[in-house]
Amino acid sequence: MKKTHSFILVLTALVLFLSGCAGFQTSNNSNSTNNNENNNTEENSEGKTVIDFWTFWGSEIRRPIIEKIIADFNESQDEIEVKHTFLPFGDIWTKELASIAAGDPPDVVINDINATALRGQKKQAMNLSQFLEQDDISNRFYPELWDATLYEGDSYGIPFNTDTRVLFYNKDAFEEAGLDPEQPPTTWAELEEYAAKLDKKSGNDYERIGFYPLWGIGYDVWLLNANGQNYFDKENNVQIDTAKNEEVLNWLKTWKDRYGDKVVNSYQAQIDSQQGHPFFSGDLAMIAQAPTFYTQIRDYAEDLNFGVVELPEYEEGNGHTSWGGGFVAEIPEGSKNAEEAWEFIKYLTDVEAQTYWAVQNFDNVANVEAAEAASQSSEFTEDGSMVYQKAVENMEQTLLTPIPVVAPDFSSLINPNVDQFFLGSMTAKEALEKSQKDVENLIKKNQ
CATH class of the missing domain: 3.40.190.10 (Periplasmic binding protein-like II)
Structure with missing residues (x-):
């Protein structure tokens, strides 16, 4: 993170994406798979159900890693084929919202963890309780991460990766x-x-x-x-x-x-x-x-x-x-292949895939067992092991800041006041007082 307030600004942008649907068409590149005109489930030549997985991981480092995980899943069973659609970070969520509105969303999408409850409230992400009742995987993850996925007690996304400071x-x-x-x-x-x-x-x-x-x-x-x-x-x-x-x-x-x-x-x-x-x-x-x-x-x-x-x-x-922040794997509301999407999400967040992602990306993952396994990886140098072990240890004292459903985009009401304080045009007390009133008024409007 390189700029002051950067993680708050990122969250603000994500919430703006969530506030409405722009008139975009879903991606139709060579890696994407679209449902047919009648929205029937698509099958490949081998009879496997094809599901579309959207991510923003298109770099020369991350794309091969996520596609290796996808390939391993596809080879691990004979009922589901996952197709990967890459969309740029600035486009993926606006296009997802447009696809939900059009009734043709992807089956799995990677999304920001701190706004998961907000998407649940807006019925943009699917309530996963129907799957978790039969397959409770909540104990895989750091409790702080799992709690961030909940809206009114139900989860709307499964934690994938995270970070700390x-x-x-x-x-x-x-x-x-x-x-x-x-x-x-x-x-x-x-x-x-x-x-x-x-x-x-x-x-x-x-x-x-x-x-x-x-x-x-x-x-x-x-x-x-x-x-x-x-x-x-x-x-x-x-x-x-x-x-x-x-x-x-x-x-x-x-x-x-x-x-x-x-x-x-x-x-x-x-x-x-x-x-x-x-x-x-x-x-x-x-x-x-x-x-x-x-x-x-x-x-x-x-x-x-x-x-x-x-x-x-x-x-x-x-x-x-x-x-800390992080990302979740969600099933967008309206997915035609929710059961198959759930099977893939379970694989994506299980120990093997999470450990591979952690080691290859040097990234904190949500699965506790995988994070601890990665910290002992022989692929890390001595310095790499030192840093990764500290990152895992630091999760015990790392908090997330989920966006309250009653205060979407609240940070945009605080940051300008704090900026004015640092510029010398407001005192700290004045900046905080105004921020408190502005956010309280926002909550009143949303209650």
Whole structure:
């Protein structure tokens, strides 16, 4: 994640996709399979029922991996053939909604986990209780992920993959600054102390920055880290305008004021370039990121001497709360082959397929047994094993932020106010007060 608020912005875009159906036609590329004009179930030449599986995994890395999983499933039985349809990330969900409205949806689609309940409420995703009553696979997954798929107690999607946020740090920079590389910061106070010691200046210019909290993760992750919960409690009461949230925002702004806009923007530009990332060159000593950040280190800075640890906690005993997202496999409402789709989803989220995906992609998976198996994979280097094991351990303190069905697109009401705070045109209190009122009004409209 490279830009401030990036995961909230992604969720906002997804909810906008969910808010209405645009007039798109479904993809008709060489890998897709469409039902015939009478919407009858399609069979291949061998008599297998053909189901259409939509993903946005079209890169040269991920596409071969998902297609290998599909091929293995197709060869594992003689009743179902899965066809893969790739659609770009920016198109897949608008086209899915259009296909649902037209009565001709795919049979399985990969979708955002944090908006699963919203799609269940809107009857865009199929209620899976009919399958789970006979085949309860809920205990395969991290409880936090499973709970995110529920609407009124029923699941509308099966968890596939996930992520978390951790702290990467440069061990050589620690030694140079007189810090123990085996004792990274554990609290916010230590984070500030270490960062100050790691800062390195030549005149007015920084040769190295110790840490900046809004590179890699957004302000909302720090709010979550401090509070141990999201903006909403279990009854969807809004908890935005709080004294702790005000304190956290002001704390974040002290870092911005300390380095100044020129330095912050200059480093951000380097971060955006990936290969020229200041963490790779030693110009940035610590950064909070998803564990998959390791793959960039592996590819662009293989000799970097680094460590990884959980996010520092607000204060001792507060908890090292982290944030995660992820994706689910859903059966869109109106699928003509729901039973066959369910059989494929079971395979897709079982240990073998999940372990293969985890190791080949260096990606956190939803299946607990598969995640633990991947952490012991001999295919990982020593550094890779270190990072992946930390990622698996970190799931115990990782929270998701499902979008409440009564507050779709709520983040678009908070982010502009917080942006104005960081720009200096609002106080933290003013930004939080306005956000609280705006979200409360949104909930009233949807109740």
